[in-house]
Amino acid sequence: MIYFDNAATSWPKPESVYKEVDRVLRNCGNPGRGSHTMALEAGRVIFEARQEICRIFNIKDPMRIAFTLNTTEALNIALKGVLKEGDHVITSSMEHNSMIRPLMALQGIGIEVTIVKANSEGKIDPDDVKKAVKKNTKMIAMTHASNVTGTIMPIREIGNIAREMNLIFLVDAAQTAGVLDIDVESQNIHLLAFPGHKGLYGPQGTGGLYIKEGIDIKTIKEGGTGSKSESIYQPDLMPDKLESGTPNTPGIAGLKEGVKFIRSVGIDVIREHEKQLTKMLIEGLKEIKKVIIYGPQNVEERVGVVSIRIKDMDVGEISYLLDREFGIATRSGLHCASLAHSTIGTLQTGTLRFGIGYFNTEKEVVEAIKAIEAISHKTP
Amino acid sequence: MIYFDNAATSWPKPESVYKEVDRVLRNCGNPGRGSHTMALEAGRVIFEARQEICRIFNIKDPMRIAFTLNTTEALNIALKGVLKEGDHVITSSMEHNSMIRPLMALQGIGIEVTIVKANSEGKIDPDDVKKAVKKNTKMIAMTHASNVTGTIMPIREIGNIAREMNLIFLVDAAQTAGVLDIDVESQNIHLLAFPGHKGLYGPQGTGGLYIKEGIDIKTIKEGGTGSKSESIYQPDLMPDKLESGTPNTPGIAGLKEGVKFIRSVGIDVIREHEKQLTKMLIEGLKEIKKVIIYGPQNVEERVGVVSIRIKDMDVGEISYLLDREFGIATRSGLHCASLAHSTIGTLQTGTLRFGIGYFNTEKEVVEAIKAIEAISHKTP
Numbered sequence: 094m095i096y097f098d099n100a101a102t103s104w105p106k107p108e109s110v111y112k113e114v115d116r117v118l119r120n121c122g123n124p125g126r127g128s129h130t131m132a133l134e135a136g137r138v139i140f141e142a143r144q145e146i147c148r149i150f151n152i153k154d155p156m157r158i159a160f161t162l163n164t165t166e167a168l169n170i171a172l173k174g175v176l177k178e179g180d181h182v183i184t185s186s187m188e189h190n191s192m193i194r195p196l197m198a199l200q201g202i203g204i205e206v207t208i209v210k211a212n213s214e215g216k217i218d219p220d221d222v223k224k225a226v227k228k229n230t231k232m233i234a235m236t237h238a239s240n241v242t243g244t245i246m247p248i249r250e251i252g253n254i255a256r257e258m259n260l261i262f263l264v265d266a267a268q269t270a271g272v273l274d275i276d277v278e279s280q281n282i283h284l285l286a287f288p289g290h291k292g293l294y295g296p297q298g299t300g301g302l303y304i305k306e307g308i309d310i311k312t313i314k315e316g317g318t319g320s321k322s323e324s325i326y327q328p329d330l331m332p333d334k335l336e337s338g339t340p341n342t343p344g345i346a347g348l349k350e351g352v353k354f355i356r357s358v359g360i361d362v363i364r365e366h367e368k369q370l371t372k373m374l375i376e377g378l379k380e381i382k383k384v385i386i387y388g389p390q391n392v393e394e395r396v397g398v399v400s401i402r403i404k405d406m407d408v409g410e411i412s413y414l415l416d417r418e419f420g421i422a423t424r425s426g427l428h429c430a431s432l433a434h435s436t437i438g439t440l441q442t443g444t445l446r447f448g449i450g451y452f453n454t455e456k457e458v459v460e461a462i463k464a465i466e467a468i469s470h471k472t473p
Numbered sequence: 474m475i476y477f478d479n480a481a482t483s484w485p486k487p488e489s490v491y492k493e494v495d496r497v498l499r500n501c502g503n504p505g506r507g508s509h510t511m512a513l514e515a516g517r518v519i520f521e522a523r524q525e526i527c528r529i530f531n532i533k534d535p536m537r538i539a540f541t542l543n544t545t546e547a548l549n550i551a552l553k554g555v556l557k558e559g560d561h562v563i564t565s566s567m568e569h570n571s572m573i574r575p576l577m578a579l580q581g582i583g584i585e586v587t588i589v590k591a592n593s594e595g596k597i598d599p600d601d602v603k604k605a606v607k608k609n610t611k612m613i614a615m616t617h618a619s620n621v622t623g624t625i626m627p628i629r630e631i632g633n634i635a636r637e638m639n640l641i642f643l644v645d646a647a648q649t650a651g652v653l654d655i656d657v658e659s660q661n662i663h664l665l666a667f668p669g670h671k672g673l674y675g676p677q678g679t680g681g682l683y684i685k686e687g688i689d690i691k692t693i694k695e696g697g698t699g700s701k702s703e704s705i706y707q708p709d710l711m712p713d714k715l716e717s718g719t720p721n722t723p724g725i726a727g728l729k730e731g732v733k734f735i736r737s738v739g740i741d742v743i744r745e746h747e748k749q750l751t752k753m754l755i756e757g758l759k760e761i762k763k764v765i766i767y768g769p770q771n772v773e774e775r776v777g778v779v780s781i782r783i784k785d786m787d788v789g790e791i792s793y794l795l796d797r798e799f800g801i802a803t804r805s806g807l808h809c810a811s812l813a814h815s816t817i818g819t820l821q822t823g824t825l826r827f828g829i830g831y832f833n834t835e836k837e838v839v840e841a842i843k844a845i846e847a848i849s850h851k852t853p
Binding site: 094096098101102104105106110111114115118119122123127128129130131132161162163164165166168169189190191193194195197198288290296297298299300312313314315316317318319322323324325326327337338339340341342343344347409412413415416421422423424425426427428429430431432434440 | 474476478481482484485486490491494495498499502503507508509510511512541542543544545546548549569570571573574575577578668670676677678679680692693694695696697698699702703704705706707717718719720721722723724727789792793795796801802803804805806807808809810811812814820
């Protein structure tokens, strides 16, 4: 199988990830809730995972990271935990449903939402964000890169706007964690939602939220935390406050190994490799008649997510043919991001998406281009 | 290691669980969000897990099960999804913080909570529940068995009260799923929150909520669901509505194998084995001077959770000595259940807890009794 669905879940994982998940599953207990050897080992593994996450995002305090089921949960906690009735939040038209749907739920209870429109390549003008700021604006909430077009957002500039105007800045790093440099300090990121199972090469069922010290955040779930157990009220202690119930210890252990792998390879090396393949793919596909490529043409402006269509052909059919006839895994449809498709004009058709990862090779890209070429000849 | 912390997380898991987690992690994609072979296989695995869960709880429709990170999340969705301002809910004084803490959060926004008090063995009188019903009562929310005393609650009787009085019945099966018979139909359970990583022998990071058809439930998280992606609003479709974002596919795959294992052994056989060991343990411990045993003496009235103290000795120290000197894993403290400890009079001291599982043996129980006897001689 040639796997180009890394934007959904990266595959394969480094061997150390598989091994660590298995080791922890076979040997560890319940973290933070017992003092026996197996429980302590589970606690140690999770703490080490927090430290690894800190290292790649330049986070100072490991206790400011809450592990979650996925990025979606992290975004929900960030938005619902911080925004109150009467607050205004600015977002973009390139967001995933994991951002837009909770925002629409909040709009229903009196939070004001402004959606800044991107251009047809998915680009946001920081000036438009600045212009959208009002008296009651509390937060800018934005993806770091689009999961449809791969467009990289001007995070640094928007971080500066947030700093100047004293706003909270929430970044959705679903497509960038492990691929682009993220520095919560220099980029002025107050809340960072990240997946474990994509660019960090951990297992599905992992993700997290960084919350800068001083940000007042409410819970969306309460429960046992292994701390202040004498109280029937949720403790205010981080990360316990946001981590009720038994965590996904084997998954988090795998994530720890995924991050270690990334740090050993180097994010710059990963980015360079993915950029190279993305460039090859775009240049190859450009030569094929009937192929439409979305997003910026310049690979410096995008991550390894490439959405295309073939004129007069259903994207579901293309994806099906790629899988069955060529053994190539891609994804077709709306990629849980209706607004982004409205923005680039593909809400009716959807797109076929290649999600490039570190384990993809030039040979695989060549195969993919050939396959698309062959399929394009099947059109009427 | 002799492992008696099964009430926190069961260990070991059946070999098939380890193998399936590894297989899925190595071979599957993102379920419900792509049509390539690896994505479809992930979808198939998760659907099969739903079917397995249906079989053990007598649930008719697999689409009425939402997978969650843990039981805590399931309880939060059940309580916050159903209760509205002005509603009244009845619970017990034996609840885990996973029930009490979200209820206290709800109390803060205008939901009325009545806590029915158990006796010193942790028993609830169904009549007390009935007496607590008021005009605005909407729900009875109760654990199936205490995680502190092991006391089994009169679920059937309370289910009947719920039926008679037209109330919604939420059951927390954290200590009973896979151990006691649960039949959502005959026990009139509308909402069933269950862990994956305890009696169902799945991995940590899994759990779920059953929602009876016709129960109107709101979301606490929204996001990408792989369905109705053209809409910026959360779809009303089950289980997608309650399962935003990428699920823990390898974990759920392991859970599926855990449930298969239970069904192949038979819940009755598991219950009988655990009852036998519990009886041995209680009878052995009774003979030791200075040991105080909590909960019902009759093993028919309890699950394999046994809380004890040794007079004049710190429970943390006992647990530490058991681990270091005898290689026996137990848990000491308040077990995230302050109210239950208030009820049985151990809020100041906590208890030492044995959590018995199917893989424990008579020999291990004998060792544990001997160890407690030896430790009891160390008291002043």
